[in-house]
Amino acid sequence: MKQPFEKVVEQHGGTVLRVCRVIVGVHDAEDAWSETFLAAMRAYPDLADDANAEAWLVTIAHRKAIDVLRARKRQPAPVGEVPEVPSSLGVPGADDGDLWQAVAALPEKQRQAVAYHYVAGLAYAEIADILGGTTDAARRAAADGVKNLRKNYPGAAMEGAPS
Amino acid sequence: MNMSTDHFASPSDEDTLSRLRDRLGLTAEAEGLLDVAYTTIDSPVGTLLLAATPKGLVRVAFDVEDHDRVLEILSQRISPRVLRAPRRLDAAARELDEYFSRQRRAFDLPLDLSLSRGFRQLVQRQLPGIGYGQTRTYGQVAELVGSPRAVRAVGTACATNPLPVVVPCHRVLKADGTPGRYVGGPDAKKALLRLEEAA
Numbered sequence: 001m002k003q004p005f006e007k008v009v010e011q012h013g014g015t016v017l018r019v020c021r022v023i024v025g026v027h028d029a030e031d032a033w034s035e036t037f038l039a040a041m042r043a044y045p046d047l048a049d050d051a052n053a054e055a056w057l058v059t060i061a062h063r064k065a066i067d068v069l070r071a072r073k074r075q076p077a078p079v080g081e082v083p084e085v086p087s088s089l090g091v092p093g094a095d096d097g098d099l100w101q102a103v104a105a106l107p108e109k110q111r112q113a114v115a116y117h118y119v120a121g122l123a124y125a126e127i128a129d130i131l132g133g134t135t136d137a138a139r140r141a142a143a144d145g146v147k148n149l150r151k152n153y154p155g156a157a158m159e160g161a162p163s
Numbered sequence: 164m165n166m167s168t169d170h171f172a173s174p175s176d177e178d179t180l181s182r183l184r185d186r187l188g189l190t191a192e193a194e195g196l197l198d199v200a201y202t203t204i205d206s207p208v209g210t211l212l213l214a215a216t217p218k219g220l221v222r223v224a225f226d227v228e229d230h231d232r233v234l235e236i237l238s239q240r241i242s243p244r245v246l247r248a249p250r251r252l253d254a255a256a257r258e259l260d261e262y263f264s265r266q267r268r269a270f271d272l273p274l275d276l277s278l279s280r281g282f283r284q285l286v287q288r289q290l291p292g293i294g295y296g297q298t299r300t301y302g303q304v305a306e307l308v309g310s311p312r313a314v315r316a317v318g319t320a321c322a323t324n325p326l327p328v329v330v331p332c333h334r335v336l337k338a339d340g341t342p343g344r345y346v347g348g349p350d351a352k353k354a355l356l357r358l359e360e361a362a
Binding site: 003004007014017030033034038042044 | 170196239243246
């Protein structure tokens with residue numbers, strides 16, 4: 001039986017927001033979230049009842065994030081001094097500016113693999129479906145991503161857990 | 164090895180998400196994707212769930228009906244594109260507030276009766292004809308719809324009314340004057356009758 005879409009938003013909205021932050025950065029994350037859930041709502045009646053809603057949402061977020069990043073590349077890069085204004089977006093962990101820099105500096109595939117495995121909790125086989133390529137390649141990309149993060153951001157806590 | 168997702172969370176996430184969800188409701192409405200919008204309101208007979216399709220108010224549900232269960236049924240029977248989006252329910256919420264504060268005697272809202280069919284819907288369509296503060300028996304309503312022997316079926320139609328309060332099935336009583344079955348429970352039915360008597 002298919003649950004009301006409201007429940008999907010309630011259960012997965014937070015995870016999708018964190019995934020979007022990792023993939024497109026804090027400032028574009030809200031647009032990516034909105035595009036993701038609007039597209040998901042459009043397609044929801046056709047989703048199989050037994051589908052993994054989180055993997056499905058992350059797949060949509062992956063495509064929407066690519067659109068957001070493309071749109072950003074088309075826009076001229078900001079030049080000169082940008083006035084410091086308080087962000088209404090809320091900077092996650094204001095002390096963690098270094099972490100965000102380290103995440104943003106990761107190669108795209110590694111950043112995506114880290115987001116989908118460590119933030120969304122998807123299995124490597126599911127990540128391989130999203131990124132294309134093999135399960136092993138997805139596992140390697142996530143491992144390399146975490147290694148790079150550790151190198152550039154020693155504060156990142158790595159908890160031992162089955163992956 | 165796992166990396167704590169707390170690194171990517173923020174203390175203001177709850178506010179952010181609530182704002183994003185509001186925005187999703189508005190955008191979905193504008194894009195014609197909001198098949199069922201709902202909200203909840205406080206009332207003297209407990210929290211009421213109000214749900215509407217683009218056609219009109221489709222469901223009013225009492226707490227005792229289990230609102231999660233009601234939303235699941237709406238998802239199955241109408242569309243799974245269900246969102247908490249209060250704006251579509253603004254008029255219904257306002258009229259119900261007025262009704263409960265005795266400033267309104269009849270509802271003027273577009274209704275979507277698609278949750279009931281056949282004889283039940285026929286009966287439910289007649290109920291708004293019973294004026295505020297008046298009552299009828301199940302037998303009288305059966306006569307009214309031209310099926311004088313269908314007293315039990317009228318009882319079932321009243322008990323399964325998807326729009327209680329707005330479609331006033333609470334004004335239909337048993338022949339002996341006792342309230343009879345009610346979707347919101349017997350106390351809610353008595354409370355509504357008392358409210359209208361006192362006006």
